[in-house]
Amino acid sequence: xxxxxxxxxxxxxxxxxxxxxxxxxxxxxxxxxxxxxxxxxxxxxxxxxxxxxxxxxxxxxxxxxxxxxxxxxxxxxxxxxxxxxxxxxxxxxxxxxxxxxxxxxxxxxxxxxxxxxxxxxxxxxxxxxxxxxxxxxxxxxxxxxxxxxxxxxxxxxxxxxxxxxxxxxxxxxxxxxxxxxxxxxxxxxxxxxxxxxxxxxxxxxxxxxxxxxxxxxxxxxxxxxxxxxxxxxxxxxxxxxxxxxxxxxxxxxxxxxxxxxxxxxxxxxxxxxxxxxxxxxxxxxxxxxxxxxxxxxxxxxxxxxxxxxxxxxx
Amino acid sequence: xxxxxxxxxxxxxxxxxxxxxxxxxxxxxxxxxxxxxxxxxxxxxxxxxxxxxxxxxxxxxxxxxxxxxxxxxxxxxxxxxxxxxxxxxxxxxxxxxxxxxxxxxxxxxxxxxxxxxxxxxxxxxxxxxxxxxxxxxxxxxxxxxxxxxxxxxxxxxxxxxxxxxxxxxxxxxxxxxxxxxxxxxxxxxxxxxxxxxxxxxxxxxxxxxxxxxxxxxxxxxxxxxxxxxxxxxxxxxxxxxxxxxxxxxxxxxxxxxxxxxxxxxxxxxxxxxxxxxxxxxxxxxxxxxxxxxxxxxxxxxxxxxxxxxxxxxx
DNA sequence: GCGGGTCCATAAGCGAAGCTGATCGTACTC
DNA sequence: GAGTACGATCAGCTTCGCTTATGGACCCGC
Numbered sequence: 060x061x062x063x064x065x066x067x068x069x070x071x072x073x074x075x076x077x078x079x080x081x082x083x084x085x086x087x088x089x090x091x092x093x094x095x096x097x098x099x100x101x102x103x104x105x106x107x108x109x110x111x112x113x114x115x116x117x118x119x120x121x122x123x124x125x126x127x128x129x130x131x132x133x134x135x136x137x138x139x140x141x142x143x144x145x146x147x148x149x150x151x152x153x154x155x156x157x158x159x160x161x162x163x164x165x166x167x168x169x170x171x172x173x174x175x176x177x178x179x180x181x182x183x184x185x186x187x188x189x190x191x192x193x194x195x196x197x198x199x200x201x202x203x204x205x206x207x208x209x210x211x212x213x214x215x216x217x218x219x220x221x222x223x224x225x226x227x228x229x230x231x232x233x234x235x236x237x238x239x240x241x242x243x244x245x246x247x248x249x250x251x252x253x254x255x256x257x258x259x260x261x262x263x264x265x266x267x268x269x270x271x272x273x274x275x276x277x278x279x280x281x282x283x284x285x286x287x288x289x290x291x292x293x294x295x296x297x298x299x300x301x302x303x304x305x306x307x308x309x310x311x312x313x314x315x316x317x318x319x320x321x322x323x324x325x326x327x328x329x330x331x332x333x334x335x336x337x338x339x340x341x342x343x344x345x346x347x348x349x350x351x352x353x354x355x356x357x358x359x360x361x362x363x364x365x366x367x368x369x370x371x372x373x
Numbered sequence: 374x375x376x377x378x379x380x381x382x383x384x385x386x387x388x389x390x391x392x393x394x395x396x397x398x399x400x401x402x403x404x405x406x407x408x409x410x411x412x413x414x415x416x417x418x419x420x421x422x423x424x425x426x427x428x429x430x431x432x433x434x435x436x437x438x439x440x441x442x443x444x445x446x447x448x449x450x451x452x453x454x455x456x457x458x459x460x461x462x463x464x465x466x467x468x469x470x471x472x473x474x475x476x477x478x479x480x481x482x483x484x485x486x487x488x489x490x491x492x493x494x495x496x497x498x499x500x501x502x503x504x505x506x507x508x509x510x511x512x513x514x515x516x517x518x519x520x521x522x523x524x525x526x527x528x529x530x531x532x533x534x535x536x537x538x539x540x541x542x543x544x545x546x547x548x549x550x551x552x553x554x555x556x557x558x559x560x561x562x563x564x565x566x567x568x569x570x571x572x573x574x575x576x577x578x579x580x581x582x583x584x585x586x587x588x589x590x591x592x593x594x595x596x597x598x599x600x601x602x603x604x605x606x607x608x609x610x611x612x613x614x615x616x617x618x619x620x621x622x623x624x625x626x627x628x629x630x631x632x633x634x635x636x637x638x639x640x641x642x643x644x645x646x647x648x649x650x651x652x653x654x655x656x657x658x659x660x661x662x663x664x665x666x667x668x669x670x671x672x673x674x675x676x677x678x679x680x681x682x683x684x685x686x687x
Numbered sequence: 688g689c690g691g692g693t694c695c696a697t698a699a700g701c702g703a704a705g706c707t708g709a710t711c712g713t714a715c716t717c
Numbered sequence: 718g719a720g721t722a723c724g725a726t727c728a729g730c731t732t733c734g735c736t737t738a739t740g741g742a743c744c745c746g747c
Contacts, residue, residue: 060446077724090706104457117456124449124526128442132374135438142431143418210524212438404735
């Protein structure tokens with residue numbers, strides 16, 4: 060179970076080829092073949108099929124352990140390197156597109172700061188591995204539920220939760236439910252802060268003392284939409300921005316959300332324009348909506364959550 | 374970052390001695406010294422102090438990654454071995470003392486079953502590593518919060534949540550608050566099942582689709598006690614049974630729960646006898662109480678949670 | 688203060704592990 | 718049926734990691 064072998068195993072599976080993996084990893088094809096042979100000899104069963112290359116059942120089980128293990132090894136090295144190098148002179152921050160607005164308001168302007176925008180898991184990995192000093196990521200989750208990030212043992216320092224709404228064109232039949240029908244004026248949502256540490260000062264270990272309120276958030280009972288009633292609506296899937304529809308199925312415990320339109324960009328404005336033009340609905344934090352109707356989501360209980368990830372010096 | 378080196382690093386730290394670690398691991402002292410030297414050369418900073426042996430800051434950071442990594446490696450091997458060996462003929466179940474009662478009611482009596490009782494983390498580790506086929510563990514957590522178990526990528530199949538109560542002698546001044554003052558009759562609590570999978574059939578990946586209800590549990594507003602009002606009471610700490618007082622501090626977000634009596638056993642009857650005799654209070658699931666007053670806990674929101682851990686064949 | 692004991696570091700040597708380059712076998716293509 | 722692509726296997730060499738042996742620092746009893 061040498062991590063080097065696990066690494067080549069993962070790469071072989073990803074590329075579907077021994078030779079290609081060898082090329083990427085800087086080995087000869089022979090070495091890769093031997094790596095896999097050693098792993099298979101170790102566990103006693105074939106992990107891969109050959110011609111074509113594919114994972115066996117046993118290989119699949121190994122694979123779902125191998126990636127977190129390798130990630131954690133990198134995180135360990137990065138963590139140690141951080142204490143060795145002391146507090147950084149410049150701050151590298153990563154953020155998901157919607158969360159990027161927080162990066163500005165949270166950073167002390169003392170240091171040279173660079174901000175990198177990327178996908179959620181990518182940011183989380185980069186923070187774990189030390190490429191970034193901090194990250195701000197967002198996503199949809201049940202209230203007080205942490206976002207599901209790669210397991211790195213990283214820390215979540217601050218948390219913010221905001222209400223979610225379904226973005227719809229202003230002339231949508233359900234727009235009457237909108238919290239405050241508005242034109243292009245800035246949305247005036249009242250964010251529901253998680254009660255506990257609304258931007259607490261002290262970093263909290265991710266799995267250890269994960270921030271958790273003793274009481275539950277106030278239950279919204281007023282008008283709004285139930286997501287399951289919108290299963291058959293036209294949805295715009297914008298996975299780079301917020302709540303990929305594929306994830307929604309498990310979050311809302313409802314099958315069948317199918318995208319009518321796939322939006323591959325990371326910019327909010329383009330998505331909102333599509334919504335406003337009636338191409339479909341999108342699930343977004345209320346705060347982010349303008350120029351469209353915001354239908355509050357009353358069921359299931361979901362919030363838009365923003366987490367601030369740091370290493371120890373964060 | 375060879376896992377073998379990490380393993381000896383962990384062992385050296387635990388034993389505080391190179392030589393002792395070498396003896397336990399079947400190496401020579403020289404090999405252990407070289408292992409540590411290689412690790413230190415790899416990361417570039419000292420991980421240990423010598424004479425006396427202790428962890429440096431960097432070493433501490435490595436240590437908190439090393440143990441989960443090693444555990445996960447064992448889990449990976451065990452997971453692969455399981456698919457290789459097919460469904461087991463006999464079922465080995467582990468359980469924490471209070472959860473053991475569930476093991477009986479949940480197991481199909483088809484297979485030869487052995488039950489092993491142990492501490493929570495020990496059971497979770499044994500399941501991950503394949504020593505056990507399933508485990509039933511319990512603990513105190515905020516509603517809908519998972520128990521904090523070692524990270525193994527294991528699965529939680531079923532979940533049960535029950536109300537908690539403070540066990541007090543029947544003549545305790547607060548006993549009037551008791552839900553139903555009773556003598557030695559069996560407690561008649563109405564367990565609050567987590568709404569989602571009240572013993573659902575399908576295993577759920579621990580971090581993936583972790584069971585999470587869309588709505589929040591009904592809020593108990595009736596009479597009862599607030600834990601913070603009992604900070605200065607005499608508590609019996611029975612960490613082997615339920616809710617070590619040390620953990621309570623973070624769960625209840627209240628410092629200062631100090632044990633007046635430390636109970637080192639794992640049997641409930643002995644603990645209840647101590648409570649009944651007035652030696653102190655204990656926090657336990659209501660269902661487990663008899664012969665004592667059960668003061669419902671109204672704040673903070675905590676439940677007694679039982680989780681059913683399985684490998685894939687569970 | 689000195690000898691002995693304990694403990695970790697270092698050096699030398701050796702066997703095994705792991706990588707490369709070359710070759711072979713097989714399946715697919717045209 | 719020749720050509721090509723890809724993985725398995727073999728031989729040889731380098732490197733790694735273990736042991737044995739030794740060295741140096743600290744502690745203790747007398």
